Amino acid sequence: MKKKKRKAALLAGVLSAVFLFSGCSGKADSKDAGKETEVNTAVKTEETEELVDVTLNEVAHSIFYAPQYVAIEEGYFIEEGIRLEVVNGFGADKVMAAVLAGEADIGFMGSESTIYAYQEGANDLVVNFAQLTQRAGNFVVAREEMPDFQWSDLKGKDILGGRASGMPEMVFEYILKQNGLDPEKDMNIDRSIDFGSTAAAFSGGQGEFSVEFEPSATALEQEGTGYVVASCGVDSGYVPYTAYSAKESFLEEYPEVIQGFTNALQKGMDYVNSHTPEEIARIIRPQFEESDLETITTIVRRYQEQDTWKENLVFEEESFELLEEILESAGQLKERVPYEELVTTEYAEKAAENR
Secondary structure, eight states: OEEEEEEOOOOHHHHTTOOOOOSSSOOOOGGGHHHHHHHHHHGGGTOEEEEEEEEEEESOOOGGGHHHHHHHHTTHHHHTTEEEEEEEOSSHHHHHHHHHTTSOSEEEEOTHHHHHHHHTTOSSOEEEEEEEEOSOOEEEEESSOOTTOOGGGGTTOEEEOOOTTSHHHHHHHHHHHHTTOOTTTSSEEEOOSOTTOHHHHHHTTOOSEEEEETTHHHHHHHTTSOEEEEEHHHHHOSOOOEEEEEEHHHHHHOHHHHHHHHHHHHHHHHHHTTSOHHHHHHHHGGGOTTSOHHHHHHHHHHHHHTTOBOSSOOOOHHHHHHHHHHHHHTTOOSSOOOHHHHBOOHHHHHHHHHO
């Protein structure tokens, strides 16, 4: 993390036009690209402030994380004195590796990864300080419409799943067990396909069902290859699916940065919980140039309707205990980890109080 002198205007009307460019953040539409660059340069002449460079490594770049992208596109991080660089880690294991190696200041991933690091004896604990999503983000996709789908319909079927120790797969298997099914005996789950590649495999004819994240689930529906028949988010209950974490040493050295980061996220959370899918989609569209506005709106609506985003960022103990129950069910937990060791709520609570 570095500090540099930068000039930035804090006028809200101007900030909404500022786009943060990073390895996986969106760009303005090509016809407006030059215009946006000019505005971005112009605002730096208004007033001087010290911005802090913060690197965030995210598990995936997904509409599922809409509050974060609203915070970026609306300039909430700049308002908090943070110039954010976002890197796509392509998987929780890689995000955790980047955080532990000091290549990322903050990691955004399934909080099960912090438990794995704890179990492996990490010297500098990676602590969760803000929870973004409270529902699973994956969906069961079938090859035909099944309006009366029951989880028992998966018995004896070939299913494209996810990485065995990853949150999507563990939540899926937890639901199966809650419905009296044995993931190992009652069906054939293929866990060998890389994250993000299952949709292509399903489209190519593999599997009778697939467990898909967005935008893949909607894309399969649009091409007529598959149909969403169940939401893992709805059937698993409130699960701390993704959270922000940082090494304990970073939290101790830069508490004001973590607080500013959390404040910006809370503003993004407030926005998605008080605006329509159409409004949210328009704000985050620059982050997802490969998708049209209608598709983004459809996905946002699907996530909003299943109560995906929390009202605040507080990671409650009850949620942590449910996470550990899911890990135990998946055989991934050696022993229970104390909530207080891996979760701090002070930043989220303060952000909620100050909104």
